Amino acid sequence: ISLKGLNEFQIRQILNLAYQDGGTIESDDKALIVKEKELLVKKDGMLEIVNFKEEIDDIGGLSNLKKWLRRKSTIFKDLDHAIKFGVDVPKGMLIVGMPGCGKSLTAKATANLFEIPLVRLDVGRLLGKYVGESENNMRKALNLAEAISPCVLWIDEIEKAFAGIGGTIGGNEVTTRLFGHFLTWMQEKENTVFIVATANNIDNMPPEFLRKGRFDELFFVDLPNGDERRAILKIHLKKRNKWNSKIDTIALIQATEGFSGVDLESAVKDAIEECFIKKLKDVSTENLLESIKRTKSITNTLGERIK
Numbered sequence: 001i002s003l004k005g006l007n008e009f010q011i012r013q014i015l016n017l018a019y020q021d022g023g024t025i026e027s028d029d030k031a032l033i034v035k036e037k038e039l040l041v042k043k044d045g046m047l048e049i050v051n052f053k054e055e056i057d058d059i060g061g062l063s064n065l066k067k068w069l070r071r072k073s074t075i076f077k078d079l080d081h082a083i084k085f086g087v088d089v090p091k092g093m094l095i096v097g098m099p100g101c102g103k104s105l106t107a108k109a110t111a112n113l114f115e116i117p118l119v120r121l122d123v124g125r126l127l128g129k130y131v132g133e134s135e136n137n138m139r140k141a142l143n144l145a146e147a148i149s150p151c152v153l154w155i156d157e158i159e160k161a162f163a164g165i166g167g168t169i170g171g172n173e174v175t176t177r178l179f180g181h182f183l184t185w186m187q188e189k190e191n192t193v194f195i196v197a198t199a200n201n202i203d204n205m206p207p208e209f210l211r212k213g214r215f216d217e218l219f220f221v222d223l224p225n226g227d228e229r230r231a232i233l234k235i236h237l238k239k240r241n242k243w244n245s246k247i248d249t250i251a252l253i254q255a256t257e258g259f260s261g262v263d264l265e266s267a268v269k270d271a272i273e274e275c276f277i278k279k280l281k282d283v284s285t286e287n288l289l290e291s292i293k294r295t296k297s298i299t300n301t302l303g304e305r306i307k
């Protein structure tokens with residue numbers, strides 16, 4: 001299944017490479033296939049390959065979402081058996097919620113977990129100036145995604161991508177048609193393109209988009225609660241080798257009410273930088289509390305809208 005979308009020459013090349021490094025063809029050789037597919041996407045230009053190193057354990061909190069993804073990854077990693085067994089191929093998910101709370105991070109971690117390439121669809125890039133050009137580009141982009149599948153197709157800020165749907169003038173008509181095309185494709189798709197759509201706000205999304213059958217699941221990502229904030233702080237401190245067990249996480253949790261994931265990360269970065277400049281060896285709770293005080297959280301800047 002991984003070799004789908006490649007021509008005979010490309011397949012031979014990959015098998016040769018895989019054979020040379022180790023003498024046998026093993027499941028680790030999937031990386032070679034992913035690389036070859038990246039080249040294919042780069043050449044076409046309709047989609048963008050996104051590189052990632054984020055792992056599922058780099059996401060703090062969001063435990064339901066992570067559990068669900070782990071389940072789906074069992075299917076994606078063993079697709080041919082799963083399909084033969086009668087399992088429905090997962091279609092994808094929509095993640096809605098607060099800015100800076102891990103939506104993009106999840107898109108990347110999903111591709112990593114499923115061991116498949118991540119390609120981004122930028123709807124704005126598909127818009128052309130001639131009649132029918134945009135629809136044609138959309139068709140090409142979706143065909144390409146199918147050709148390189150299994151892959152994760154990431155549509156970031158989907159509410160903006162299809163903004164103005166239902167309008168009657170100019171550009172809006174085009175986005176409405178594009179959207180219709182995309183919906184039909186999603187509804188009918190029987191391929192192994194796993195869609196991760198992310199959005200900050202779905203108030204203005206047409207209800208047919210959210211109907212059952214389009215996405216397998218819709219997740220709401222809220223500002224992290226206390227335990228989640230602890231996990232996120234720990235992840236970012238550990239990543240920079242500055243975690244130590246003397247850090248009082250209860251004090252940190254109390255001081256970071258209303259912080260988003262990215263706010264927490266920037267407080268950690270700021271504290272570490274400060275410690276380096278002051279020539280301190282370790283980061284202490286006090287250093288962190290000071291940098292937390294300096295950080296303007298999302299709730300601070302966007303309070304009313306978040307409410």
Ligand code: ATP
Pocket residue numbers: 058059060061062098099100101102103104105106198199200232235260261262263265
């Ligand atoms: P936006 O809607 O603004 O695109 P987003 O929800 O996609 O926001 P991300 O890009 O995923 O936000 O988050 C930005 C950065 O903040 C991440 O790269 C990560 O370092 C950190 N971060 C956010 N949420 C989490 C989390 N739950 N766990 C760990 N780190 C997080």
